[in-house]
């Protein structure tokens with residue numbers, strides 16, 4: 232939904248736009264962590280022990296040589312550091328902003344283990360990649376053209392990483408995406424304060440400087456563009472279509488005004504030219520326990536909702552949102568209730584209250600219930616794969632073996648739509664890159 236389209240929520244009593252003084256919006260949606268300046272970066276880099284067999288490298292899903300890039304920063308060559316990062320992870324700039332580093336590289340950093348204070352790997356990565364991107368340098372050169380054509384479906388992190396690596400190896404790549412802009416979740420699915428100043432779009436523009444990649448937006452797999460057509464028109468196909476569907480609560484009254492998917496709320500926010508114009512409730516309830524739930528809850532608070540409550544059916548230790556995200560939510564005034572699941576949506580036309588069951592360890596209702604006032608409710612209980620005539624599934628995702636090979640010859644998949652791995656941006660980048668290498672090896676062996 233665009234920022235100019237009236238949201239159904241706007242029609243619900245209690246939901247208004249611009250609850251806060253205008254200057255507070257700018258402050259609330261500014262960069263969560265401003266970038267390190269040169270001096271701060273040198274001080275942070277100086278804390279690295281440049282470990283042999285560095286545990287931080289093993290913990291990075293894209294295997295970035297972290298001690299090497301930190302040494303390059305320490306010796307005053309941040310552009311070389313950026314090249315080290317980007318050669319493994321072409322979206323190193325975005326990952327520096329959104330990676331849960333506290334559960335990846337920084338969690339295992341020997342400084343964290345010994346002193347409880349890791350080297351600031353994520354912030355150093357951002358310092359290096361921002362320095363290179365600000366200089367408008369693209370550090371890779373495309374190999375001579377191979378004459379091979381590859382279709383990539385989905386211009387999110389997996390698709391773009393795959394496309395970039397294939398283009399660098401000399402293949403001609405067309406990337407198709409259903410949305411009006413490329414970027415996938417980077418553009419539409421991440422909280423605004425994590426990637427302000429249009430960073431996702433700037434990163435895509437920068438990535439495309441490799442050449443050899445054409446992007447076609449407004450095109451999704453379906454009757455007008457089938458997988459069979461893509462296969463016959465290209466030498467290989469990579470599917471990085473993400474998870475387009477959203478799970479329902481399966482409760483009566485789910486269509487009442489004021490209740491919507493958290494992913495749509497987050498997308499509206501990301502695309503809004505004026506966040507103050509977005510309708511926000513007085514009493515907001517978010518149902519779910521993952522990153523999307525926290526992103527929606529925190530942003531509801533930043534937009535001026537008076538009470539924001541996140542309700543999750545399992546215990547806090549089972550929440551998919553990281554400890555950092557949970558702490559961020561708490562610091563912004565979001566109340567978190569765990570061990571409760573919605574049982575009824577109450578209201579006449581528009582949602583007014585939600586009734587919850589307390590749940591036991593087996594997720595069954597304990598018999599105790601409670602109600603929360605709610606004029607706006609965001610559903611964030613997981614996403615599902617959308618699409619017909621896909622390769623074989625493993626559960627609810629596309630089954631893959633090795634570097635993203637599907638059950639169909641000539642078709643690879645990676646990112647959130649593929650089975651295995653976690654649903655992180657950095658994992659999607661790694662899977663797209665590795666599938667590209669496998670596609671390249673396959674196409675070159677075919678001659």
Ligand code: SF4
Nearest residue numbers: 279280282287340341
């Ligand atoms: Fe440096 Fe920490 Fe990695 Fe060791 S584990 S190389 S100290 S960042």
